Amino acid sequence: MKFLARWRSLVVALASGAACAQPACDKPVYLTFDTGHMGVAPLIAETLKRHNAKATFFLASEPTLTGGTTLDEQWAPWWRERVAEGHDFGSHTWEHHVFLQDLPEQDGKPARFKVRTQAGIQPPQVAELTADDYCASLRRVDQRFQEMTGRRLSPIFRAPGGRTSPALVAAAQRCGYAHVGWNSAGFLGDELPSDRFPNAQLLDKALRDIKPGDILLAHLGIWQRQEPWAPAVLEPLMAGLEARGMCFAPLRDHPRYAARLRAANDTRPRDR
Numbered sequence: 001m002k003f004l005a006r007w008r009s010l011v012v013a014l015a016s017g018a019a020c021a022q023p024a025c026d027k028p029v030y031l032t033f034d035t036g037h038m039g040v041a042p043l044i045a046e047t048l049k050r051h052n053a054k055a056t057f058f059l060a061s062e063p064t065l066t067g068g069t070t071l072d073e074q075w076a077p078w079w080r081e082r083v084a085e086g087h088d089f090g091s092h093t094w095e096h097h098v099f100l101q102d103l104p105e106q107d108g109k110p111a112r113f114k115v116r117t118q119a120g121i122q123p124p125q126v127a128e129l130t131a132d133d134y135c136a137s138l139r140r141v142d143q144r145f146q147e148m149t150g151r152r153l154s155p156i157f158r159a160p161g162g163r164t165s166p167a168l169v170a171a172a173q174r175c176g177y178a179h180v181g182w183n184s185a186g187f188l189g190d191e192l193p194s195d196r197f198p199n200a201q202l203l204d205k206a207l208r209d210i211k212p213g214d215i216l217l218a219h220l221g222i223w224q225r226q227e228p229w230a231p232a233v234l235e236p237l238m239a240g241l242e243a244r245g246m247c248f249a250p251l252r253d254h255p256r257y258a259a260r261l262r263a264a265n266d267t268r269p270r271d272r
Contacts (some may be wrong), residue, residue, distance in 0.1 A: 025247030027212035036221035053248035090156035135175035157228035190229035
């Protein structure tokens with residue numbers, strides 16, 4: 001009941017202008033969303049629009065609740081709408097490759113990465129990728145994004161699970177992609193089991209710990225979570241952070257990535 005009461009009071013405050021009556025925001029936080037089953041994607045988009053918030057999305061080709069994948073034609077209009085709204089977009093690898101370990105050059109084989117390919121309800125498969133293979137996976141998302149939207153991805157990526165090694169990050173950098181992680185306080189917990197981490201607990205922790213400048217991580221739907229995180233946590237979280245004078249910015253405004261992303265948007269040619 002306290003959770004619901006807090007949510008209602010924050011939403012009422014936001015609607016009345018109390019949470020929005022701030023001058024130009026100098027306390028940004030950076031909402032980022034990785035793809036998922038897409039069941040809450042429309043609700044997340046609506047919440048972002050209500051708060052006039054810009055976010056960054058990291059895309060992989062993952063199974064969805066309605067069948068198909070996150071990057072098929074069913075979802076192309078949704079991605080085009082997000083482009084028109086001015087969000088940022090990066091790669092999450094095509095097949096959601098979760099890094100496991102570096103494999104050294106051996107028996108004439110180049111250095112490789114051992115990965116677990118797993119997304120949503122798909123059974124996990126272990127594979128070995130060369131640096132070129134990994135780059136091809138990042139670029140395949142970019143190619144598909146262009147087919148759907150006419151726009152290129154920004155030259156950033158997020159390794160699934162945030163798992164990397166210096167060798168993997170260096171390989172991605174050689175093919176033009178900078179890695180984006182998240183801050184400890186920015187782990188919003190939507191991928192955790194509901195019975196142990198209920199929404200009220202996740203909201204309390206986020207409102208307590210998030211500070212200006214943090215990169216926040218959530219998903220467009222998590223298969224194993226029984227209690228949907230969005231918009232039940234997202235809406236009061238955004239209202240609560242706005243009440244503390246924070247705003248929501250895309251990664252092109254982040255001091256670590258701003259110059260890179262703006263230069264890319266100005267100079268990178270579109271693939272034909």
